[in-house]
Amino acid sequence: MSHAIAKKVYIRNELGLHARPAALLAQEAAKFEAHITLAVEEMVVDAKSVLDLLSLAAGQGKTILLQAEGRDAEQAVLHLENLFKDGFGEN
Amino acid sequence: MTGNTLTGIPVSAGISIGQAYLLGEDHYCLIPMQNISKDLVEQEAERLKQAFEKALEELKRIRETIPVEQSEHVAILDVHIMILNDPKLLSTTQRYIHEMHLNAEWALEKGVTEIEKRFEVIDDDYFRERAQELRLLTRRVKNQLIGSPESIKPITSRVILLANNLTPADTAELDASKIMAFATVQGAKTSHVAILARTLEIPAVAGVEGLLTAVQDGDIIIIDGLKGHVVVSPDDDELTQYSDLKYHFEHYRKEVMRHRDLPAVTTDGHKIELFANIELFEEVSAVFDYAGDGVGLYRTEYSYLNRSDLPSEEELFEEYRDLASILAPRSLIIRTLDAGGDKIGQGFEHLEEENPALGLRAVRFCLRYKDIFKTQLRAILRAAQLENVSLMFPMISGTSELREIKKILEETKTELREQSIPFGENMAVGIMMELPSAVMIADILAKEVDFFAIGTNDLIQYSLGIDRTNKYVAHLYQPLHPALIRSLKFIVDAGHANGITVSMCGEMASDPYCLPVLVGMQVDSLSLNPQSIPAIKKILRNLSLHECSNLMERILESDSVSKNNQLIRDNIFKKFPDELMFYSSMLEREEE
Known part of the structure; x- marks a missing residue:
């Protein structure tokens, strides 16, 4: 059974989704089977690609729509949401 | 100008006619597509x-x-x-x-x-x-x-090298003897390619938009490093015209070089020292080649770039000491770090700066990161055991900033003294005059320092409120704007009234057309790229202080840039037909 799930997340850490958090996010996203995307305004990128994540140029305070589709979509969103909540361990 | 001519920034003088060789980014075209x-x-x-x-x-x-x-x-x-x-x-x-x-x-x-x-x-x-x-x-x-490596296509014949941009790593792999000229899409007067071209004495044009699409590998092209033109597949008339210009320019350059060792004095005996601006240690050889009187501006940023850590005191000390001992007894003026955290090392907080040019750079940066500043000051102070070394601070905006910096300098001296490390107690300390606020209080600042160095590039930008790298407003970059002339005159007079010398670095010092004005206001020394020294010296030796002072008087009364340009052309450059032919300057820019 396939799941699709979406959740709004905020960027809390001061530097935004800069290189280190982007790398961490892509690395964690890659652990899931689900197709995971991040959307800021009309821009949608692949969460498993660090280059995609960097090209979002998402700074502190930005709202991001986290979407996942696939068998483990729910776990993926939950896990990645925690990274955002935690400010990627930077705050 | 015909349709096959592209325009960029002239960064190294000369004319070259030859076959184009396209170097793709990262040498990709060494391997054919x-x-x-x-x-x-x-x-x-x-x-x-x-x-x-x-x-x-x-x-x-x-x-x-x-x-x-x-x-x-x-x-x-x-x-x-x-x-x-x-x-x-x-x-x-x-x-x-x-x-x-x-x-x-x-x-x-x-x-x-x-x-x-x-x-x-x-x-x-x-x-x-x-x-x-x-x-x-x-x-x-x-x-x-x-x-x-055998898959790399070697350059077999002499070519004109075209690229998007060239880094030191790129040019290190090239055989310089095979290159007749450069043209690049990126870059400006201070880019690596510009410095390299001037060192090799070959023409170069930078900032040429559309270069790599307009030119095919193997096309015959002309590089005009005097006016900043690239002529693609020239017709017979163009070939004749440029061959002629090339011949004349090479003849002129030889004449200039023959006279390079003569003293830099006017016909009526007024002496102006001609120093070199250098950025890389290796450029010191050019100071000798072009008979500079010393180094008037040593930019120290290079040692901080392209590395992930910061240079140590020992490393900087050795660099400054070696440079000073090679130059001695000629003087060496070292400018402290003039960059921001974005340029140097890593590990600096990332700052959101809307306007980096007005942001945390130069002494402002150094005051925030005092450790970095002190390391550099210690290295310079230690090198100043050689008495030809002096120090100058960039971007000074007012007295409290200057006093804070001087306090740190004194603290640094005290620390060295306590650690029994020898250094130059009497090293001269000057400041760059490059902000309009500093100009307005030049008479006050002059009492606090040993010399002034006018940084015209920044002073013009900040005074006229234009970014000269922005092509939409670059035409407003006018060194002879009456506001600038008054500022310069005020700085020079304030300096002299307080018994300190006033030098000028920045591009204006190497512009032949500005020279009579600078002589007229009695600037003590000029610091310019070493390759331009002989040509400036040749003009200087044919000027008199008397005629330049007269010109200065009239320029101070004039109310417009165009009138100033006209005055210089009519009064001075009539007797310099070669220079009028070879040097593009604001005289021309205004007519375009």
């Missing part, structure tokens, strides 16, 4: 994939060698590993093999360019600059692809 046959597509895609894997292994090996205490470097490398391992990167580049049947080298180039384009539109500097990291990283992949 090829279409591969359909049955080899999978094999080529696999070759690219393996190159990625090997580059990744290489990066991981490097990561293993980094000691644990440098954990921030490990973090950076981890990000790089993630980027190189990004499936998007491989699939984007492989698509050019699958869909366009390109060879792996060019597929990589095209794919990276595609990704870079997505970054170019980002208006946040930090994220935009990540694309450069990507570019550097993919060089590792490229190196894996190229593998054996």
